[in-house]
Amino acid sequence: MLKHILALALKEFLALLRDPRSRFVLIGPPIMQLIIFGYAASFDLDHVPVAIYNQDSGAGGRALVSRIEGSPHFEVVSHLDHDAQIPPLVDNKEVLLVLHIGPRFSAHLSQGGATALQVILDGRNSNTALLALNYLRSIVLDYNQHLATNQGQTGPPVKLSMRAWYNEDLDSHWFIIPGIVGLLTLVVTLVVTALSVAREREQGTFDQLLVTPLRPTAILVGKSIPGLVIGIVEATFIIVVAMLWFDIPLRGHVGALYLGLLLFLFSAVGMGLMISAISVTQQQAVLGAFLFLVPAVILSGFATPIANMPEAVQLLTYLDPLRYFLVIVRGVFLEGDGYALLMDQYWPMAIIGMVSLVAAGWLFRHRMY
Amino acid sequence: MKTQRAARAMRFKGMIHKEWLQILRDPSSIAIAFLMPVVLLFLFGYGVSLDARSIPIGFVIDQPDSNSASFRASFDHSGFFAPRSFGSIQEAQQALAERRIDGIIWLRSNFSSSLLSGEDAPIAVRVNAVDANQARITQGYIQGAWLAWMNQYAARHGRDLPMPIALEQRVWFNAALISRHYLVPGLVAIIMTLTGSLLTAMVVAREWERGTMEALMVTPLNMQEMLIGKLIPYFLLGMGGMLFTVALAVWQFEVPFRGSFLALLGASALFMLVALALGLLISIVSKNQFVAGQIAIIVTFLPAFILSGFIFDIHSMPQAIQVVTLAVPARYLVSILQSLFLAGDVWPVYWANMGAMAILLVMLTVVVRKKAYKRLD
Amino acid sequence: MNDPALILRDVRKRFSNGDKEILALDGVSIEVKPGSVTGLIGPDGAGKTTLMRLCCGLLQLDGGALEVLGMDAANEPAAVQAVIGYMPQRFGLYEDLSVQENLDLYADLQGVPLSAREARYARLMQMTGLAPFTRRLAGKLSGGMKQKLGLACALVRPPALLLLDEPTVGVDPVSRRELWQIVYSQVQEAGMSVLLSTAYLDEAERCDEVVLLHQGKVLGQAPPAAFSQEMQGRTWEVSSERVPVRRLQTTLARQPGIIDAIINGDRVHIITAPDFPPEAINLLPDTADLQIRAVPPRFEDAFIDRLGDTEDAIQATPEIRQVEKRETGGQPIEVENLERHFGSFIAVKKISFSVKQGEIFGLLGANGAGKTTTFRMLCGLLPVSSGKVSVAGHDLRSASARARGRIGYMAQKFSLYGNLTVTQNLRFFSAAYNLHGQAQKQRIHWALEGFELEPYADTNAGTLPLGYKQRLAFAAALMHEPEILFLDEPTSGVDPLARREFWARTNALAEAGVTVLVTTHFMEEADYCDHLVIMAEGTVLAAGTPHEIRAMARTLDHPEPSMEDAFITLIQQQEGGK
Incomplete structure (x- = not known):
């Protein structure tokens, strides 16, 4: 039995690595995606184009403008001198926000009174708008406190001392890049395993396998091994790149991470083999993998939080192995988690893996024609 | 042809x-x-959806009184939070580590006394920033609730809020973001x-x-x-x-x-x-x-x-x-x-x-x- | 109008495969006479398809000139394509369109005026017999009907030159005869010229002229009779009352001076070397009743004679261990009232037969007759609807792994791992059959040597020439020395030389006591079997020894029917009976 499994696994590896197309699938997409996701996928704002319509000639307005110009988040691209210039700028997406400082801004301030500062935002991308607004708010708040102290006032009665844990600089990459470990490993493992049986069916070699003394369990295990090994290798590669190239700290227990990875791959292999057992042709397998992958990624919390989803959709995410692994990989990388804290993520993946592998085994035997 | x-x-x-x-x-x-x-x-x-709602947040109030209650109420009413109370900061930190809550707001025992004496009354805020984008949005909402409460507080006590500049935002095209x-x-x-x-x-x-x-x-x-x-x-x-x-x-x-x-x-x-x-x-x-x-x-x-x-x-x-x-x-x-x-x-x-x-x-x-x-x- | 329809002068075509350059056509010069059928004959990989594609302007010439109906195919491909009809090897049918929709598509593309269509369709439908199926999807037609539809599509606007690339591959004898009738009716009615490639040598004799192509070179162009003429005085039939015909064939094939020996009915057909007198004493001195008579040469004889020289004629037969006689329990293969349904369709209807040890048992039938379904049930690849199957005393569907270790299986399509090397394939299959260490090494060595695969040991199985692929698949099925061997259409698409080789090995296996179950649609191969069953529409049409089955078709006009004649007669009888 053990020798059978070894022979099968060896054959699977050879079949995968000797075929230029499969090699491409293993190497091409992961590197592409690592680059794209690593650099392009970020919610952080940089150099948001801003226009300033400053009707005020006093020092107050100037001071505020220089604070905005000094912020790395904003880039003042134009100064307006007329109301009518605002709509085309915003409409044409030349600026994301326009700051309108009224004519009596400094005057009001020096009199110790209150004044309004108007900001116009392009809300077409609501997330960008919201973040830009938050940046602006902090600048204004800061300026307010500065003014208050200058005027000898005590400032607001209550101060917030904000601290961001685990990701002190609020860098999105710290969130996205560990996520890529899960995403890419899922894609590669799923495609490798989903195609493995379908390819043999299409080429007729599956019949040849079934008439040998190999047991279905041996076939199942033999076909799982390459997915597992390749998954571990790719994941390790991405983890190393994340640590050395993208400088993401790995704060937790590596063992806890790899235990999670193993269970995650186990469930991914199970899903892949299930898709493979259902499909007759490679095209169907690719389509099936695609139909599983897209929702699995979107509902995993990879880019958008699960907590924001409606109740019913949140329930659905419990079926998604990636959901659990993302918590593990981020937990170990950033939060420094160990085994105990991740227990609740481990066992659901083990169950998904078991159920899908048993289902795949059943389908093997009952879909032989 | x-x-x-x-x-x-x-x-x-x-x-x-x-x-x-x-x-x-x-x-x-x-x-x-x-x-x-x-x-x-x-x-x-x-x-x-990137629109956060019901963010689970832990409140640690060392000395509950009317001021801390009204502060907390402003979070209850904001619609963005699902606040929960914790007896001690340790418990809350444990919950944060276990991902049961996304942030902690800690009002220390000197909160009301500092407030009354006119000294700075600091509130410690901790946010789980693994998801930086959400953390930033959460921070914004916390700031919003805090400002709203301060306005209320100032009005109630007939004081001027030392906030000379009020940001007046107008979001075009997608007002509700x-x-x-x-x-x-x-x-x-x-x-x-x-x-x-x-x-x-x-x-x-x-x-x-x-x-x-x-x-x-x-x-x-x-x-x-x-x-x-x-x-x-x-x-x-x-x-x-x-x-x-x-x-x-x-x-x-x-x-x-x-x-x-x-x-x-x-x-x-x-x-x-x-x-x-x-x-x-x-x-x-x-x-x-x-x-x-x-x-x-x-x-x-x-x-x-x-x-x-x-x-x-x-x-x-x-x-x-x-x-x-x-x-x-x-x-x-x-x-x-x-x-x-x-x-x-x-x-x-x-x-x-x-x-x-x-x-x-x-x-x-x-x-x-x-x-x-x-x-x- | 007596100019040749197609002229090739010194045509060359190269393909580069990675860094290797392959000369697919090397100075080919041929002519196709107008209003005649020219056959393009050659083994697998001779360059037949490349030649066809060049004629259609689908490939660029690397040298020489090619003229189609007076036009230069290289410079005016569009003009050429407007007047020719072409049926590619994988008939260009859309399987998800119906028969009528396929015809309409090609009529539209060929610009057949609407007014002319009704009459043309009616004629084509009548010729092909597809009229009752116009609404059926092309993918749901049987292989023979697909080919007929493909031909109809190529003929929808009567072309001046018709090019057919292996139109009869995988088609049963009845459909093949019909295809030929359609081709000839077009030649006679419309004066069409036809160039047709085929791997069936008996079809060569139906052509007006034959071009023999081998390794990209023309070995000759002449009427088929001219080819056979050269063989005059070298073809004989040998028979003996006492020696079984298969053993006779095996013995004769090993004799020096005999170039080829194949079974033909109850006799063995031989080709002798020139100046080799075929007298009994020269052939088999110890067989007293050997009868030898001269027979007129056939095209196949000429083909084998010419190509046998160019190829390595002596084939090694691997050493085979004698299978012990099994004392216990019934026959190695027993089938009783076997049935298989697919939905409401009954693919196999209550068939029964049994196979004795050391026997070659043939399962014959047209496409869709239920052979493959039966075969798959025997191997345990398909559950049985009702009835009983027993292979070596087990139902393989539920049998233990050990029972499966006693059978060998070779699938219809080449089904080894194409991107693994020959050795890697052999190593994997031997391991799957529980061979390890020294035993495994020995067996792999045996396979590489016995099947002459050594030069290809490190080649990817997928890139082997077809004949070698078949050898490899055969070797893989024999790694564990099975007692029972299942061979599904082992010779489909394989050229005559490789087929001879294959049968020589199968005979040797049977001699050693291995039980062989084989399916085939080459009727002449049925003569190699000890027993056979002819299936049609899921039932057993006839069963018996080849001799008995041929006897069923014996008439006064036709005292010595071939297996193909017998098959067609039986099918027609059955259809008449309905």
């Missing part, structure tokens, strides 16, 4: 009819053209990429793979006729998928549509042509369904997802990646669509993006014509 034209019309009709029948009989084309849009729309319409309103229009571009490039690449590759291309080539049909005849049904299918998606977006997801319908048709038609040309090129290069599918996903689908500005802001990407996005046709359509839906007909945006797509189309057509010849070698 006349008979030649009649023969050409007949060949066209034959090709289009054949493609149409094949589309109708192939469940996978129907799945990609109509099932995928529905799945994606519902996933994005319902599943994906609902993320669905910007995600769903962009999704139209993704769906059209699926039909235009992925499906077309697979279908043309299938003709090579099954050997039917060889039989077609030995008919009087010339290459242009064959390609155009083949693409018209997919063009219509893609446009149908687009209209279907837009209809769902407007009626099911209640995304406003403020532009003109003709502008929408024009932009999506041009984009569809670019996507078809890309699909065609992929199929000619790969001549095999498996490879065509892989290339189409990597070259068209993924970039449309990530590099088009559909979710991630192009402006904030590194310069090199921004240059790469110039070659992603979906970025132009996403930009047009977000304007058409939320802002209306913004002609400078519209024509600039249309121009870019037109340039891409011309370049692709030149390459396709060079690569597509009626020979097998």
Whole structure:
């Protein structure tokens, strides 16, 4: 039995690595995606184009403008001198926000009174708008406190001392890049395993396998091994790149991470083999993998939080192995988690893996024609 | 001359009819053209949201009194939070580590006394920032609730809030900042990429793979006729998928549509042509369904997802990646669509993006014509 | 109008595969006479398809000139394509369109005026017998009907030159005869010229002229009779009352001076070397009743004679261990009232037969007769609907792994791992059959040597020439020395030389006591079987020894029917009976 499994696994590896197309699938997409996701996928704002319509000639307005110009988040691209210039700028997406400082801004301030500062935002991308607004708010708040102290006032009665844990600089990459470990490993493992049986069916070699003394369990295990090994290798590669190239700290227990990875791959292999057992042709397998992958990624919390989803959709995410692994990989990388804290993520993946592998085994035997 | 034209019309009709029948009989084309849009729309319409709500947050109040109660009440009423109380900071920190809450607000025992004495009364806020974007949004909401409470407090005590500048925000186009309103229009571009490039690449590759291309080539049909005849049904299918998606977006997801319908048709038609040309090129290069599918996903689908500005802001990407996005046709359509839906007909945006797509189309057509010849070698 | 329809002068075509350059056609010069049928004959990989594609303007010439109906195919491919009809090897049918829709498509593309269509369709339908199936999807037609539809599509606008690339591959004898009738009716009615490639040598004799192609070179162009003429005085039939015909064939094949020996009915057909007198004493001195008579040469004889020289004629037969006689329990293979339904369709209807040890048992039938379904049930690849199957005393569907270790299986399509090398394939299959260490090494060595695969040991199985692929698949099925061997269409698409080799090995296996169950649609191969069953529409049409089955078709006009005659007679009888 053990020798059978070894022979099968060896054959699977050879079949995968000797075929230029499969090699491409293993190497091409992961590197592409690592680059794209690593650099392009970020919610952080940089150099948001801003226009300033400053009707005020006093020092107050100037001071505020220089604070905005000094912020790395904003880039003042134009100064307006007329109301009518605002709509085309915003409409044409030349600026994301326009700051309108009224004519009596400094005057009001020096009199110790209150004044309004108007900001116009392009809300077409609501997330960008919201973040830009938050940046602006902090600048204004800061300026307010500065003014208050200058005027000898005590400032607001209550101060917030904000601290961001685990990701002190609020860098999105710290969130996205560990996520890529899960995403890419899922894609590669799923495609490798989903195609493995379908390819043999299409080429007729599956019949040849079934008439040998190999047991279905041996076939199942033999076909799982390459997915597992390749998954571990790719994941390790991405983890190393994340640590050395993208400088993401790995704060937790590596063992806890790899235990999670193993269970995650186990469930991914199970899903892949299930898709493979259902499909007759490679095209169907690719389509099936695609139909599983897209929702699995979107509902995993990879880019958008699960907590924001409606109740019913949140329930659905419990079926998604990636959901659990993302918590593990981020937990170990950033939060420094160990085994105990991740227990609740481990066992659901083990169950998904078991159920899908048993289902795949059943389908093997009952879909032989 | 006349008979030649009649023969050409007949060949066209034959090709289009054949493609149409094949589309109708192939469940996978129907799945990609109509099932995928529905799945994606519902996933994005319902599943994906950047709008935080009911953020679980832990309150640690060392000495409960009326001030701390009113502070907490401002969080209860904000609608963004689901506050929970913890007896001690240790318990709350444990809960934060276990991801049961996303943040802690800690009012120390000296909160009220400092407040009354007019000293600084600091509130410690800890946010789990693993997801930086959400952390930033949470921080913004906390700040909002805090400001609201201070205003209330100041008013109640007849004091002036030392906040000389009040930020008066006006958000255009999407006043409530609902993320669905910007995600769903962009999704139209993704769906059209699926039909235009992925499906077309697979279908043309299938003709090579099954050997039917060889039989077609030995008919009087010339290459242009064959390609155009083949693409018209997919063009219509893609446009149908687009209209279907837009209809769902407007009626099911209640995304406003403020532009003109003709502008929408024009932009999506041009984009569809670019996507078809890309699909065609992929199929000619790969001549095999498996490879065509892989290339189409990597070259068209993924970039449309990530590099088009559909979710991630192009402006904030590194310069090199921004240059790469110039070659992603979906970025132009996403930009047009977000304007058409939320802002209306913004002609400078519209024509600039249309121009870019037109340039891409011309370049692709030149390459396709060079690569597509009626020979097998 | 007596100019040749097709002229090739010194045509060359190269393909580069990675860094290797392959000369597919090397200075080919042929002519196709107008209003005649020219056959293009050659083994697998001779360059037949390349030549066809060049004629259609689908490939560029690397040298020489090619003229189709007075036009230069290289410079005016569009003009050429407007007047020719072409049926590619993988008939260019859309399987998801119906028969009528396929015809309409090609009529549109070929510019057949609407007014002319009705009459043309009616004529084509009448010729092909597809009229009752116009609404059926092409993918749901049987292989023979698909080919007829492909031909109809190529003929929808009567072309001046018709090019057919292996139109009869995998088609049963009845459909093959019909295809030929259609081709000839077109030649006679419309004066069409036809160039047709085929791997069936008996079809060569139906052509007006034959071009023999081998390794990209023309070995000759002449009427088929001219080819056989050269063989005059070298072809004989040998028979003996006492020696079984198969053993006779095996013995004769090993004799020096005999170039070829094949079974033909109850006799062995031989070709002798020139100047080799075929007298009993020269052939088999110890067989007293050996009868030898001269027979007129056939085209196949000429083919084998010419190609046998160019190829390595002596084939090694691997050493085979004698299978012990099994004392216990019934026959190695027993089938009783076997049935299989697919939905409401009954693919196999209550069939019964049994196979004795050391026997070659043939399962014959047209496409769709239920052979493959039966075969798959025997191997345990398909569950049985009702009835009983027993292979070596087990139902393989539920049998233990050990029972499966006693059978060998070779699938219809080449089904080894194409991107693994020959050695890697052998190593994997031997391991799957529980061979390890020294035993495994020995067996792999045996396979590489016995099947002459050594030069290809490190080649990817997928890139082997077809004949070698078949050898490899055969070797893989024999790694564990099975007692029972299942061979599904082992010779489909394989050229005559490789087929001879295959049968020589199978005979040797049977001699050693291995039980062989084989399916085939080459009727002449049925003569190699000890027993056979002819299936049609899921039932057993006839069963018995080849001799008995041929006897069923014996009439006064036809005292010595071939197996193909018998098959057609039986099918016609059955259809008449309905």
